[in-house]
Amino acid sequence: MDDKYPIVQLWGLHFNLTNDISGLVAALIVFGLVYWLSRKPQFRPTKKQNLIEWMMDFTDGIVHSAIPGDEAQPFRLYAFVLFLFVFMSNQLGLAIEVKAGDLTWFRSPTADPIITMSLALMTLLLTHYFSIRKFGFGGYMRNYTKPFAFLLPINLLEEFTNFLTLALRLYGNIFAGEVLLTLIHQFAMSMGAISFIGAIPLELIWQGFSVFIGSIQAYVFVTLAMVYMSRKLEQE
Amino acid sequence: MANEVILATTGLYTGDLLWYLILFAVLLVAVGHFAWNPVNDMMEKRRNKINDDIDHAQSARQTAEEQQKKTAAALADSKNQAVAIISKAQQQGSAQQDQIIAQAHTDAETMKKQAEKDAAQARQDALAHAKDDIADLSVQIASKLINKELDASAHQQLIDSYIKGLDNNNGQTR
Numbered sequence: 001m002d003d004k005y006p007i008v009q010l011w012g013l014h015f016n017l018t019n020d021i022s023g024l025v026a027a028l029i030v031f032g033l034v035y036w037l038s039r040k041p042q043f044r045p046t047k048k049q050n051l052i053e054w055m056m057d058f059t060d061g062i063v064h065s066a067i068p069g070d071e072a073q074p075f076r077l078y079a080f081v082l083f084l085f086v087f088m089s090n091q092l093g094l095a096i097e098v099k100a101g102d103l104t105w106f107r108s109p110t111a112d113p114i115i116t117m118s119l120a121l122m123t124l125l126l127t128h129y130f131s132i133r134k135f136g137f138g139g140y141m142r143n144y145t146k147p148f149a150f151l152l153p154i155n156l157l158e159e160f161t162n163f164l165t166l167a168l169r170l171y172g173n174i175f176a177g178e179v180l181l182t183l184i185h186q187f188a189m190s191m192g193a194i195s196f197i198g199a200i201p202l203e204l205i206w207q208g209f210s211v212f213i214g215s216i217q218a219y220v221f222v223t224l225a226m227v228y229m230s231r232k233l234e235q236e
Numbered sequence: 237m238a239n240e241v242i243l244a245t246t247g248l249y250t251g252d253l254l255w256y257l258i259l260f261a262v263l264l265v266a267v268g269h270f271a272w273n274p275v276n277d278m279m280e281k282r283r284n285k286i287n288d289d290i291d292h293a294q295s296a297r298q299t300a301e302e303q304q305k306k307t308a309a310a311l312a313d314s315k316n317q318a319v320a321i322i323s324k325a326q327q328q329g330s331a332q333q334d335q336i337i338a339q340a341h342t343d344a345e346t347m348k349k350q351a352e353k354d355a356a357q358a359r360q361d362a363l364a365h366a367k368d369d370i371a372d373l374s375v376q377i378a379s380k381l382i383n384k385e386l387d388a389s390a391h392q393q394l395i396d397s398y399i400k401g402l403d404n405n406n407g408q409t410r
Binding site: 015030049052077117 | 250251252253255256257259260262263264266267268270271272274275276277278279281282285
């Protein structure tokens with residue numbers, strides 16, 4: 001699309017303010033939500049506490065299905081926060097898109113490949129870190145030659161494909177959703193009242209579907225992150 | 237703060253990478269500290285409590301089962317004991333009965349023998365007494381008859397032989 005974004009340069013780095021603001025808002029909403037839900041935890045849970053415990057159980061389920069046993073312990077919080085953050089980022093742009101003049105100031109941060117790549121990179125760096133911590137650097141390197149030494153190039157290549165697929169799958173889904181929303185919006189404005197009324201159900205349906213896609217993609221992202229983590233933690 | 241604002245659709249904004257890493261790290265720490273840990277601790281506590289309760293219930297059930305077994309064993313034992321006591325009492329009773337009957341038999345036998353002995357003694361005494369009386373009487377009669385004083389002691393042998401013959405006669409006729 002031909003959207004324009006406010007980009008500032010600081011210390012030689014380019015910052016896309018749209019992404020940064022949206023990400024900050026998503027993070028604040030996530031934190032506010034879990035902070036509100038987790039006040040005064042009680043032995044006999046309240047309704048609020050039930051909700052956050054249910055969310056924790058949900059992400060715990062993702063982690064435990066990929067990583068069995070006590071090894072999963074350090075990733076439970078990570079999976080929880082990652083899931084909520086990605087989920088919130090996916091949904092934000094569906095409800096709110098702020099444009100001022102030519103510039104887009106607010107949208108789903110996950111509709112930008114840089115952001116999804118940041119999240120994927122962070123996740124995959126963690127998998128490498130935990131693999132080295134478990135096997136030592138030598139063991140970590142040897143894992144690339146397993147099960148057969150001649151698979152080394154494929155194993156190396158896999159690291160990059162993992163990263164790219166993890167990032168671009170999320171980006172593609174959310175970006176496509178936003179593009180279609182924008183197209184429907186343009187269609188609504190194109191022919192006055194007739195197209196405006198006609199576009200309402202389309203917009204509704206596509207927004208509902210995007211909510212579904214955003215949830216599924218958050219789930220898939222966390223699941224794959226944990227699968228990559230488990231593959232780095234097991235001796236092949 | 238901003239050196240320069242570039243209005244562009246392209247450009248690799250690598251700063252976002254840094255921003256998101258920091259943002260996510262802060263979010264992770266904050267959520268962990270304020271939300272995750274308290275709730276997780278509470279869930280852990282609850283899990284432990286449930287585990288304890290289950291263990292406790294199991295041990296209580298085990299104790300109850302053991303107690304029940306003991307009670308059943310005690311009951312069976314007491315039944316056996318009751319049967320034993322009754323059969324023992326019956327045995328004792330019958331033994332006592334036999335003993336009493338035997339005692340009675342021997343008593344009766346003794347009494348019968350005693351009676352026989354008494355009777356024989358009495359007869360003997362009576363006979364002896366009668367013998368003396370007859371002897372006296374015979375002597376008196378004879379003395380009266382012959383008018384002559386008989387020396388009782390001199391004729392004792394004669395009288396005895398007579399009585400013996402009388403006795404024998406008596407025995408034969410009986």
